[in-house]
């Protein structure tokens with residue numbers, strides 16, 4: 191029967207194929223889209239079950255197969271961006287010819303809105319934990335060897351722990367291991383590790399339990415989610431970041447990306463709101479980054495400073511913002527990102543509208 195419901199705008203469904211050599215099996219996904227990257231594909235392969243989820247806009251395409259033969263633990267992934275093709279190359283354990291790739295498992299070849307897919311978790315091992323501020327830690331977890339997962343700037347994952355017999359899940363925003371390259375530990379290869387800056391709340395439900403994990407313990411990590419589009423940074427001239435407390439986390443990768451990949455940007459400014467000096471996450475790194483980069487400025491604002499603090503004080507306010515949000519040129523292309531406690535983000539977003547920035551120029555990070 192005819193309905194008045196508007197047609198759902200979905201991209202056309204991807205398809206896949208596979209071929210083999212003596213030593214390898216290649217699975218090819220044809221997405222029919224051009225804006226795909228290594229972040230568009232999430233692969234988990236364990237106990238013979240092979241799961242490859244391709245994310246295309248708000249849709250998810252799943253290949254889910256029980257492989258017919260054994261393969262080695264490591265595999266490689268390649269994206270041919272201009273034709274929207276993804277290649278996953280598996281190494282056979284034995285050089286025999288496969289008659290089929292395998293048998294279909296649950297939801298194989300489904301192409302559905304992402305929100306209907308449900309979160310998929312894999313167990314990750316805690317590799318390191320470092321104290322950053324009195325109550326914030328930098329956690330590093332290792333993805334299993336047979337997982338390919340990369341988290342886009344500004345996106346988050348869910349961490350899951352079983353606490354007193356109940357599964358508890360909370361969202362966290364992965365960061366890079368540092369803001370300045372000298373701090374990077376060269377021993378850890380890229381992409382197998384996910385870093386988190388997490389504040390421990392002594393009376394919180396989840397974070398005290400997370401803080402009790404020891405190196406080698408496991409925590410489940412979901413596939414990524416989020417609405418921030420990195421393409422918003424293209425052609426940008428001014429980028430303003432307003433962060434409060436751990437609301438700094440989405441800004442980390444955005445800042446790294448902006449400084450290295452957006453040549454059009456004339457100015458990147460971070461206004462970072464905290465209670466006290468001790469609470470400022472990565473203060474020395476931020477100051478070094480600002481010292482080394484003419485394009486980047488940072489300003490710290492404290493709501494409960496010590497008497498001797500001679501920087502900015504107070505909460506987010508019209509006075510603070512109108513002074514801070516000066517465009518490098520009149521009518522420059524601008525983006526404002528804001529993240530922090532809900533009242534901070536709500537108040538701040540309202541103030542940005544009052545200052546005549548448009549919806550298109552503001553990205554508020556919320557739950």
Ligand code: FAD
Nearest residue numbers: 360361362363387388389391393394395396397436439557
């Ligand atoms: P909760 O049990 O939620 O409690 C938090 C605090 O509130 C505690 O001090 C607690 O005592 C107090 N509290 C709890 N209930 C009440 C109440 N009813 N009245 C008054 N006070 C109360 N956090 C990070 O540290 N890093 C991140 O990268 C990060 N990313 C996030 C990304 C997203 C998209 C979102 C939505 C949140 C993110 N968070 C992040 C916050 C994180 O998800 C948790 O909310 C946070 O870690 C607190 O969890 P918890 O269970 O330990 O504390």
Ligand code: NAD
Nearest residue numbers: 434435436437463464465493505530531533534555556557
């Ligand atoms: P905090 O309590 O240490 O406060 C940091 C600063 O936020 C304060 O100094 C103050 O300037 C400002 N602030 C706090 N309450 C305010 C209020 N009522 N009105 C105006 N300004 C206020 O912050 P925290 O404990 O680090 O909390 C960080 C928050 O950021 C958490 O609620 C977390 O859920 C949120 N967060 C959200 C995302 C996301 O949505 N993507 C990501 C990371 C963190």
